[in-house]
Amino acid sequence: MTPVPIPAGRVKTLKIDGRDVSGYENQTILEIARENNIHIPTLCNLEGLDDIGACRLCLVEIKGLARLLPACVTRVQEGMEVLTDTERLRRHRRMVIELLLSERNHVCAVCVSNGHCELQSLAQTLGVNHVHVPYRYPRMAVDATHGRFGVDHNRCILCTRCVRVCDQIEGAHTWDVAGRGVEAMIISDLKQDWGASATCTSCGKCVQVCPTGALFVKGKAVGEMTKQREFLPYLTLMREGEK
Amino acid sequence: MTPEELHELAQAHLEADKKLSHCLFVCGAAACLAARSDAVIEAFQAAVKARGLEESVAVKNAGCMGLCALGPLVRVEPAGVLYQQVTPEDAGAILDGLGGPPVERLVCPTDVPFYQRQFNIVLENSGHIDSESLDDYVARGGYAALAKALTAMTPGQVVDEVTTSGLRGRGGGGYRTGLKWSTVAKAPGQKKYVICNADEGDPGAFMDRSVLESDPHRVLEGMAIAAYAVGANEGYIYVRAEYPLAIKRLADAIRKAQRAGVLGNAIMGTTFSFQVDLRLGAGAFVCGEETALISSIEGKRGTPRPRPPYPAEFGLWGRPTLINNVETFANVPAIVRNGGHWFASIGTEKSAGTKVFALAGRVVNTGLIEVPMGITLREIIYDIGGGIPEGRKFKAVQTGGPSGGCIPQQYLDMPVDYESLAQVGSIMGSGGMIVMDETSCMVDVARFFMDFCRTESCGRCVPCRVGTTHMHTLLTRITDGSATLDDLALLEELCEMVKQTSLCGLGQTAPNPVISTLRYFRDEYLAHIVEKRCPAGVCRMTRAPKEVAV
Ligand SMILES: Cc1cc2nc3c(=O)[nH]c(=O)nc-3n(C[C@H](O)[C@H](O)[C@H](O)COP(=O)(O)O)c2cc1C
Ligand code: SF4
Ligand code: FES
DSSP states (O other): OOOOOOOOOOEEEEEETTEEEEEEETSSSSHHHHHHOOOOOOSSSSTTTOOOSSSTTTTTTTTTTTOEEETOBBBTTTTTTTESOOOOHHHHHHHHHHHHHHTTOOGGGGTTTSOOOHHHHHHHHHOOOOOOOOOOOOOOOOOOOOSEEEEEGGGGGOHHHHHHIIIIIOOOOOOOSSSOGGGGGEEEEEOOOGGGSSOOOOOOOOHHHHSSSSSSEEEOTOOOOOOOOTHHHHHHHHHHHHH | OOOHHHHHHHHHHHHHHHOOOEEEEOOHHHHHHHHTTHHHHHHHHHHHEEEETTTEEEEEEEEEOOGGGGGOOOOEETTTEEEEEEEOGHHHHHHHHTTTOGGGGGOOOOSHHHHHHHOTTTTTTTTSSSOOOOOOHHHHTTTHHHHHHHHOOOHHHHHHHHHHHHBBBTTTTTBHHHHHHHHHHHSSSHHHOOOOOOOEOOOTTTTHHHHHHOOHHHHHHHHHHHHHHOOOOOOEEEETTOHHHHHHHHHHHHHHHHHHHHSBGGGGGGGGOOEEEEEEEEEEGGSSSSSHHHHHTTTOOOOOOOOOSSSSTTTTSSSEEEEEEHHHHHHHHHHHHHHHHHTTBOOOOOEEEEEEEEEESSSOOOOOEEEETTTHHHIIIIIIIIOOOOGOOOEEEESSGGGSSEEEETTTSOSSSHHHHHHTTTOOOSSSSEEEETTTTTHHHHHHHHHHHHHHOOSHHHHHHHHHHHHHHHHHHHTTTOHHHHHHHHHHHHHHHHHOSSSSSHHTTTTTTHHHHHHHHHHHHHHHHHTTTOOOOOOOOOOGGGGGGG
C-alpha cells in the first residue's frame, strides 16, 4: 500500500473485531481497518476520491448503537467497538450485491471486464451464488460515440467513481447523474453523446476507475478490459506535496 | 420600528378596527381559493361599495379556517358567525343581514366538536387576520415576542425558554428543538445560517402550506428569534415551487417586514440583523431531507449525504446551520411571548404543545385541525372528524405518510404523542392523517406508498434505489394475484434490509407502511396470496391462476 501523508490530530484507540487498534481522530474506520489488514468490502470507495457512503457494503456494527454505520465515512472515536463481519452484515452485503446484479443487465459471459470486475469478484467472495430478487432486465443504451472509449449503461452500478474522478482529479466534470431512483443514469455534459462532449479531455481516468465493464476502452474483447488504478493515490500524493 | 412604535401600531390598529361595525374574513388559502373564494371576496367588496358601507364594514382576505372541504368559508366578526360554501351571489344577502340573525342556509355551526376540541397555537391567527397585512398580525401581538427576545433576553435565555417548553421538531423526526438550538449556538464559527424547511412533500399533507398562506409573518418571526438565539444573520426558506400562493405571501411578508424594520438590518433599532431569502424546491420529496435540502440550496443535485456531521455542525456552505420545520418555527413566537412553562403545560409530558394534522380519507369532516398532544385517535376521528361516513366500519388510520404506518382499531384510544405512535409501528410524521374504512385494501395502501418511495428515491444508495423497486414489484404481484408465499418472505427480508442499510431517512423508513400493515393485517396479505382474493374488493387480481380465482 502506498504511504499516506500523516494526518494531524489526536490519536484514538478502539477495537475492531476484538483487536485493539489506534488511529488519528480524522481517520475513518475503513482506513484503520485497512492499515491493520482487516478486510471490509467496499465498492463506491476509492482511495484518492471523496467518499459518499452510497453502496452500503462497508456498513459495520458499532457496539451500543442500533444503527449500522458506513466504515468509509465514519471517523474513529475513542473506545469504539467495531464489528465488521457479523452474520447480519454478511446477509446485508449479499443482498446489496443481489440488488446490483438484478438492477441492470450484468451478463458476465459476454462482458469485456469478465474476470477483472469488482462486482463479480465481490459476488464471489461474499458468496452470492444465486439471485433471489426479481431481475428487472431494463433496456439500456450503449454510447460508443467517443473515439477511444465507450459506456455501456447495462453494466453501470451508479457508484459515481467516474463522476468524482472527473470532477475532483481531472477537474473537467464531464460526468454527472441525471434522473432519480432506478431511472438514475450517468450522463456526459448535459445528457449529450460522449463523443460530442465539449468538456471531456479524453484522459480516460473514468474508464480506469470504473469497477465494472460499464466504461471501457474500445476494441477489447470479452475479459480483456483490465483497469489501472495506481495513478490515483500517486496523483493525490503529488498534490499533497504541492500544497 | 422600535418596540414602542410596534406597540403603538398595534394599539392604533385595534382602535381603527373598533370603529368598524363588522369585519368579514373570507378564506383566501389554497383550498378555498380553488373553490373560487377570490370571486367571493370581489363580490363582497363590490357589495360593500354599492351599499356605501366602506367606513363600517371591512372585507379581509384571511387564512385557513379548517373545514376546507366546505369552502369557501367566510367568518363574520364580531358576531362570530361562520358561513360555508359561500358563492359570490350570497354576498348581498350576508351583508344585508349584518346586525340581524345570520343567513340560516349558509351557516356552518362552530359549537361542534370539530371546533370545540381543537386548541390553536400555530393556527391562532389563521382566519382571524388578513394574511397579507403586517398590521393585522401586529395587532394580534405579532412581533412582540421578537421585541421581547431582542430587548429583554440574552440569546442563551431564548434557547433556555425553548428548551423549557419541551418543543420538538414538527418536521417528522421529533428532535428536541431546544437541544438543536443550543448545539448550533455552541458550534464554533462566526457565520451561521437558519433554514426553514417548507418542502412539505408527504402526499396529502398541507399543514405547512396553510400556515405559510394564512400567517406568513409568524414563521418569519420564529426564524428571526431563532437566528438571534443561535447567532445567525442569514436565513433561507426552502419552499416547494408547487406552492405559488405561499411563495407570493412569503415574498410579500418579507418585503413588508423589512420595510417596517422588524426584519433586515438593525431590527427594531437594535444591533441585530437578519436577512431572509426564499429558495424554491423543484418538487423532489427527498429535498425535504435536511442534507439534500442544503445541497439543493448550494446549487447542487439534491441528494442526501451521510450524517454525522449534522447540519448543526457542518451545514450550508459548511457552516453551522439550524434547520427547522415551518410548524416548529410557528410555535416559537407563542413560546417566547407566554413562556416555556406555559407551552410545556399543554399536551403530554414528553410531547408538549399541539400538532396540526391534515385530516383526510374516510371521515365526515376533512380539513386542517390543530389538537393538543395526548388527545386520542378516537377523539380525532369520531369527535372532530365526525366519524366514518355512510355507516361504514373503521379499519385503520395512517399517520406519517410514506414513512409512517397504519394503526388498527385496537389502538384507537391511544394518545397521540411521539412515543405512543412509534410504539405501535407508526410515527408522528409531519401531520398527514388518512382514515381508512373497510373498503380500503391494506396491501394496496402499502403498494401506493411504496410506489411513492420508489419514484422519489434519489438513487444514490443501493438498498433504497433498487430495494424499493423490488418491494413495489412484489407488492404488485400480491395485488394482481400472481404472488407466492416465497414472494412474501422475500418482501419481509427486503423490508428489514432496506430499513437497516439505507443512507437517509427516505430509505430507512420506506418499508414502514409494509411492515405495519403486515403486522396488523397479515390475513389480508395471505388472502391475496393463498386464496387469490382481495377482502376489501379493491384489487382486481388480474393475473391470478384461473383454477383458484374467485
Ligand atoms: C425523505 C425525507 C423527507 C423529509 N421531508 C421533510 C419536509 O418536507 N419538511 C420538513 O420539515 N422536514 C422534512 N424532513 C425532515 C428533515 O430532514 C429535518 O429533520 C427537519 O426539517 C428538521 O426540522 P424539525 O426539527 O423542526 O422537525 C424529511 C426527512 C426525510 C428523510
Ligand atoms: S435512502 Fe434513498 S433517498 Fe436516501 S440517499 Fe439512499 S437512495 Fe437517496
Ligand atoms: S464503500 Fe462505504 S458505502 Fe460504499
